[in-house]
Amino acid sequence: MNTHISQQIFAATDYFDLTNSEQGKILQFQQETLELIVLGNDYKEICEKICLLIEHLLDNAVASVMLLDKNKQCMNVYAAPSIPDQCIAQLNGLRPGPETGSCGNAIFRQEAVFIENTLDDPRWQRIREIAVDFNILSCWSIPVHSKGGECIGSFALSSFEHRLPSAYHRKLLKIGSFVIGIALEQQKTNEQLYLSSKVFENSTEAIIIADVNKVIISINKALNKITGFTADEVIGKSVSIVTSIRHSTSFFQKIWLSVKQSGHWQGEVWNRHKCGREYPAWLNITSIPSKNASISYYLIHFSNITDKKKSDEIIWRQANYDSLTGLPNRNMFYDRLSHDIKNASRAGVLLAVLFIDLDRFKEVNDSFGHSVGDALLVEAAKRLNGCVRETDTVARLGGDEFTIILNGISDQHSAERIIQLILMELIKPFHLNAKLAYVTASIGVTFFPEDAGNAEILMKNADQAMYTAKNNGRNCCSYFTSNMRKATEFRSRIAYELRHALKEQQLFLMYQPIIKLETGKVHKAEALIRWQHPERGIIYPGEFISIAEETSLISDIGDWVFKQAVNQVATWQASYNSNFQISINKSPKQFISRISDWVNHLHEQKLDGQSIIVEITENLLLDAHELVVKQLLSFRDAGVQVAIDDFGTGYSSLSYLKKFDIDYLKIDQSFISNLDSKSNDRILCEAVITMAHRLGMKVIAEGVETESQKQLLMAMGCDYGQGFLFSKPLTTEKFEAFLQHTAEIY
Template identity: 55%
Template sequence: MKLFSRKLRYAAIRIPLIYCVFAVLWIMASDQTLALLLPEAASITHFQTLKGLLFILLTAALLYHLIHRQQLLASRYNSLTVHANDSILLFDHQGKLVDANDRALRMYGYTRDQMQHIHARQLLPDAASDWRSCFLAEAQHNGIIFESEHKHADGSTFSVEVSACLLKIGGSDYIQAIVRDITERLRVVEKLRESEQLLAHMSAIAHIGGWEFDVETGIGSWTREVAHIHGVEFKDNISAEFGLGFYEAESREKIEAAIQQAIDHGKPYDLELELVTARGIRKWVRTVCTPHIIDGRVLKLQGSFQDISDRKVAEDKMRLATLVFENSSEAIMVVDAESQILSVNPAFTEMTGYTAQEVVGKTPKILASGKQDRKFYEEMWHLLDSNGKWQGEVWNRRKNGESYAEWLTIDTIYNEHGEVIRRVALFSDITKNKQNQEVIWRQANFDQLTGLPNRRMLHDRLNQEILKADRNHQMLAVLFLDLDRFKEVNDTYGHLMGDQLLQESAHRLLHSVRECDTVARLGGDEFVVILSGLQDKDVVQDIAQSILKKFDTPFQLDNDLTHVSVSIGITIYPEDGNAGEVLFKNADQAMYVAKNNGRNRYSYFTASMQAHAQNRMRLSNDLHLALPGQQFELYYQPIVELATGQVHKAEALLRWQHPTRGMIPPDNFIPLAEETGLIVDIGNWVFYEAARQVKRLQSLHHASFQISINKSPVQFHNETHGHEAWISFLLMNDLPRQSIVVEITEGLLMHTDESISAQLLGFRDAGVQVALDDFGTGYSSLSYLKKFDIDYLKIDRIFVRNLSRNSSDMALCEAIVMMAHKLDIKVIAEGIETEEQRELLQQIGCDFGQGYLFSPPLPAPAFEAYLRP
């Protein structure tokens, strides 16, 4: 700074000297001026001397002034530079540091000797390339203040504010830079910015913001958070109406009244209101207002807005939780970490009999019934400690000592450190449910009539017995039992007696087997026995014979004794099959063999039965394709009037021409059609085909020609209005209603219900004749013949086959003919194969005959040829 002060001093001296010179010259050149000023002066010499003295005095005064001014300027400059808080640097035009004050030395960390060799680049960061631009920036001639980075002597950087300008000193260019360390200021600014951000962040988290309203101008302002709460973009000024527009009528009236009170009387307010944001979202807010009063007048309103929607939701949840706790139908118990009861709800009191005062402070052991052992509770606490949850069934005891079953759910509540603070137990009384479940379980697994295991339980038992047999290397047997002619007895004596018969049958079966065996009822009159733990098969035969013997004893039904036998099918595990379903199927097949062999016997399953069953299944599958594949055909067998030999009747007989097996007998596929229900569609096809054929025969042969068709009982049961469609078809085709004769079996009459009776009576009323087929083989009642107005009786072929003049069959046939004629019923004898049979039947007055003596069943063209004379 010495160089700088020296040059400044020379500059300060030069300027006043110039003025002194001009002043002296002026004075010396102006004698006339002095003469005018001093008219009494003696001579010009005196003027010259006086002017010299004046010159000397003026010069001395000027010199004194200049020296004093220089000293004053130097003192002021030194004071400014030495005591300045900012660093002052002077650089020449090459960037060499010319001078610097002490503050600069301390700021940059250099000594004065080191500073004499410093270049401006050494004070700048390494990345700076142009030292002049870093000090002067763009405003080199006018000076500029800007912020930058400078470097300490140790290489560390710091932030500075630079005020720089160009100076002309002694004809040379210099750069003067006043540098201020602003590191602390920037740190404070950054802290302030962080604080503002933190405040804004906290306001956003708390959903709280401020607002202000000028009462005189009607203009207000709010913070960004308040704008966010209202769902609008932030702007500094808003009108009062703009803010109030978010409230619905009730809330708006409330806040307008509060604002008016604040303006008129300086009354603060604190309100919780519901508003609708600009986006249509409903929110709860808390608005607080403090009036700003000066000289008794309210000039401003200041306050805050806070979104309290979450709090409101929490409060609603708390209220709801309280309502649930108090009104829950489930008992609730809250305990602390030490399992001491803290709270219970009214349902707890109602369920256990204990009031809150009686249990609070105690442990749940007060409810223990003692039915669960220590291991049970150890496992419960292990799960609670592992995952904080447990759920299960527990037996507890009420205050009155009564035990009850409850379904218990326990949840654990932890604090922020993962420590248990609460456990909540919810439980409901399931005693009645368990009792109901027991009833339901028994209903689901046991037969309600006999108390025996039902089909479901039977399957479970069989699977268990199979596993046991495998484990112990033993055999077991499955016996499938069916009561013989049970349906006939049931229909004769009624269902009540039938149920009694089933109960007694179950009792006899239970007393025919060992304790380790299982007796089950499948349904209807079917039973199954599982004989387990067998070492040999002789036991099976002994038990089967014991069952048959038990059923030799007649059943007492009401006042009558009734004989009912049983047919038994037997299959052995593992010889005949290794799965439950296979064993059931095998035993079922063996049972049918026993029935077909005469009933009241047992039959073992054989491989041939399996082959027969598989063949039956394949045939059943093919039967579904027969009707759509046009594989059926009607054959016609003539019914001859024995007295005249005329043929005005025929029976339509169904034939199945299988595409690969050829002609299949009706006895093989008709039962399958009935079992599968296909007989309904097949029977309708037979009717329509026979109706078309009879129309043709009436036109070609005889106007009153009749064709008989067989109608299965399944058709009567499955088509309750099928007869109406048949009658309508006859009328539509101009066929006399006597054109078709419907043949039924005796069994149908025995098991008639209202629907079957209605159909038979419908045929009678419409004029369609009905024939009773296979008469004499069943249990027909004469009342049925009268009730349903039967038109024809057909004597079964078993009575005709061995017919001779003195045989019992002859007497029986004669009795049937006489009885029928007495009832005005015509008689048709089936199976006539010899001339003798024809003559004998004719002699006893039989009306019609049918059999191979006259003709076998013929296809339609052959039958038409047979009718030609």
């Protein structure tokens, strides 16, 4: 190394213009600096010793090494053993430039800079104070280059007298700069080697270095931890000592051929532990070429991926399977359906999609708790799986909704047997945690390719058919028809037009009188919404209220109805009867979507709470939702009266009637329409009226159409009647005329 570097220095330096004494000093300087590099480990200390050596050869001067910080584009003192700390502090952070002294110029211009008088030379203009403060009268600086020729800093001599360097001084600076560049380059190389060795030793991956014959020549500590083999047991052996015998010879031949052709290969393999146990590993092989481009070594590293594969499998299962039942979830179901559609298309066979919803499942949850409900879903999943073939798919979409793909159906009747088996299995009682529960199923069925050609439309079809099965009484199946699609398209159009109906003031209210049977006077009215459609004329609520509930428009429509009714009741109370009331229907969806501010609006209008009667359905009371309870109690506290509409058609509990202080029961018109002195409906109506009165409630009979019905109801003690016998729903103007007419009669 010394001879090689010396030759470079001699080749770059002409010594003929030096005296023999100066040549001797130069050679001695070279020898001493080269020995520092060869023997030294601390490269900063090497640079400081070079500075001291050159200071010894030049009286009344100090040497320094400054390095360039590329990121910050500034210089910092690296070695300056004879320069005061105060001076170093001022030099640190100096940016290369034409006015930043000898070192700043040397780096900026990429050439040697020799300044005889720092006190008046313009190149020292920006740092003149340093020259004055520390008596630097002249300064000579030369760039320091890396092995690749990049400027990395400067080597300088600062003198305390005005002078320029002689040929001897310049050669000293050149040699010092050259040797410092070598030292810093060596430092960088050693740091990289040290870092590489630490990475090699402390890597969590097993690392093997093998020769061109694939014989192991070195390993790291991780290999012992992963494979169980020690260095003594594998060095000198073939790399195949750590691989599994489950792979064929041709498998590894292909791997090594790929390494030879591209220089690299990576992939998953099976490796073998020292004890014989096999494990999955992620393997990387890289060829290391020699100077002549032929392969000299192989770098092989691998890691045990057993835990990762287990984790990946868990994540995959969580993403594709239902955690409760173990069935494929929505994501997996759609993947399989798309795949099965392609297979059915190629084979020219049918495919059936079943959408299954459990009937009355919510009642099981409410009655027995969610743990029993979950147990029922698990058992239902087992029963469904037992009804289908291995080639079919049963999936759980969520809640109590299941789907089934029936593959390879020759005709629609082929699916019928499986569907009937499902209905029979699900109707059987569920024995769950000492509880006995009953559910049935509503099933929607659609076929590929007859009904649709893609997964999305098939699922929409099956969903529509399932709702038809629900409407047909549950515990049955319904096959998709084109009429269902037309009905869906019609509902979508209604939903779209309904959004504009409220803004365009197409909705209006009609009022049906509620008569006090004892006196025949009008005490109340029910507000009934109508839609004046610009093309179809008047649309009744039966056509659009359910759509409004599905699209969340019901809250806005309900608030509009309430405010219209409040304005109207204020008018009629002022002009007709101060105790007049208007009943308005409130959808269950309105209770759950948000808490209304109806009570506050009544207060703002300075109206008593009893001006309004809120009509709700029986089923709402079964859903003890927090928002439902809160709003019903707020109505009670504000004096707003509550009526149960269509009483007798749902599942009311007497405890609920008392809990929420219900004021009125409205007997459904289905009980009134066949009412006569001998009918069972008469017994039921009389029982309801007696029960209501005992609980402190009034009774309103809906759908009264004949005088006979009226007389029977009066005989039973019914309080109020509503129906066509008295009046059909009326516009505001006609209702006011009706009020005037009844007032004149009574």
